[in-house]
Amino acid sequence: MINKKIAFLGAGSMAEAMISGMAESGTIAKENIIVTNRSNQDRLNSIHEKYGVRTVLKDELDFSEVDQFILAMKPKDIDAVLADLKDKIQPNQVLVSVLAGISTSYMEERLNENQQVIRVMPNTSSMLRESATALCPGKYTDMEQVQVAKELLRAIGEVFVIEEDKMDVFTGIAGSGPAYFYYLMEHIEETGRAEGMDSETLREIGAQTLLGAAKMMLERDESPTELRENVTSPNGTTAAGLDALNANGGGRAISEAVKGAASRSKELSKEIEGLLVGAK
Numbered sequence: 001m002i003n004k005k006i007a008f009l010g011a012g013s014m015a016e017a018m019i020s021g022m023a024e025s026g027t028i029a030k031e032n033i034i035v036t037n038r039s040n041q042d043r044l045n046s047i048h049e050k051y052g053v054r055t056v057l058k059d060e061l062d063f064s065e066v067d068q069f070i071l072a073m074k075p076k077d078i079d080a081v082l083a084d085l086k087d088k089i090q091p092n093q094v095l096v097s098v099l100a101g102i103s104t105s106y107m108e109e110r111l112n113e114n115q116q117v118i119r120v121m122p123n124t125s126s127m128l129r130e131s132a133t134a135l136c137p138g139k140y141t142d143m144e145q146v147q148v149a150k151e152l153l154r155a156i157g158e159v160f161v162i163e164e165d166k167m168d169v170f171t172g173i174a175g176s177g178p179a180y181f182y183y184l185m186e187h188i189e190e191t192g193r194a195e196g197m198d199s200e201t202l203r204e205i206g207a208q209t210l211l212g213a214a215k216m217m218l219e220r221d222e223s224p225t226e227l228r229e230n231v232t233s234p235n236g237t238t239a240a241g242l243d244a245l246n247a248n249g250g251g252r253a254i255s256e257a258v259k260g261a262a263s264r265s266k267e268l269s270k271e272i273e274g275l276l277v278g279a280k
């Protein structure tokens with residue numbers, strides 16, 4: 001068990017997914033997880049009741065007791081948060097950000113010299129401890145603190161330490177990725193319903209198919225291409241399905257989804273840095 005205290009700044013859906021996974025994992029004691037937001041006490045009460053973690057409004061947080069802060073607000077709120085944190089956070093404390101598009105250097109430049117920061121990209125499967133999470137440390141972050149963050153994040157799934165210049169594409173693949181699979185399922189369910197099947201059964205069938213394919217990719221040595229070929233009998237049903245996918249731009253649509261999300265991640269950084277006209 002990790003004997004550190006962490007504080008979430010922001011208690012929205014991503015924070016809740018992480019809190020839920022961490023609270024269940026036994027990696028960190030629930031009383032060492034503190035959750036804050038600006039003003040929504042009802043939301044904090046609900047998180048406390050569901051997960052047994054400590055909750056306080058942000059202005060009531062005792063900063064001195066926290067080892068790692070986890071920033072989990074929207075990217076547009078980052079400047080206000082960093083300005084507020086600058087003189088409160090101590091050199092031995094670490095700022096871990098899950099914000100899409102916010103670079104480690106952006107945070108470092110707005111905090112005191114040599115501040116330890118870590119950029120992370122989880123996904124909402126954190127809730128079931130099945131996230132694919134990326135991590136990259138800033139320039140001044142101790143390896144020991146990186147290890148602590150890694151161990152904590154392992155409580156919510158698999159952790160990949162990557163170069164920061166890969167963070168945008170990682171966001172496009174894994175941060176946003178669950179949404180693509182849900183979208184796929186929405187269409188599968190819709191098609192099955194049109195053929196008279198009920199939604200509940202379809203959900204189970206679709207999810208089990210996805211889970212089986214995911215496990216095949218993780219546990220077998222074959223590449224996705226080989227696995228696909230094994231399903232595809234000559235002149236059979238899969239070949240017909242794949243032909244329809246190709247004819248309708250299925251492969252291209254998937255690539256474009258990843259590229260679109262990655263490019264939005266880049267764009268978010270520019271908007272925040274005020275380099276883009278019409279920034280919000």
Ligand SMILES: NC(=O)C1=CN([C@@H]2O[C@H](COP(=O)(O)OP(=O)(O)OC[C@H]3O[C@@H](n4cnc5c(N)ncnc54)[C@H](O)[C@@H]3O)[C@@H](O)[C@H]2O)C=CC1
Binds near residue numbers: 038122
């Ligand atoms: N939702 C997702 O699947 C993922 C989200 N992220 C990142 O997580 C962040 C949060 O996203 P969501 O949870 O979806 O947003 P959300 O809107 O559900 O939650 C944001 C929360 O932050 C709070 N907040 C804003 N300013 C604050 C401050 N100064 N101090 C404390 N709390 C503050 C808001 O009241 C709100 O509760 C975003 O930056 C996003 O890029 C990263 C990976 C996946």
Ligand SMILES: O=C(O)[C@@H]1CCC=N1
Binds near residue numbers: 100171175176
């Ligand atoms: O949609 C977003 O911007 C966030 C970041 C990755 C997933 N959700």
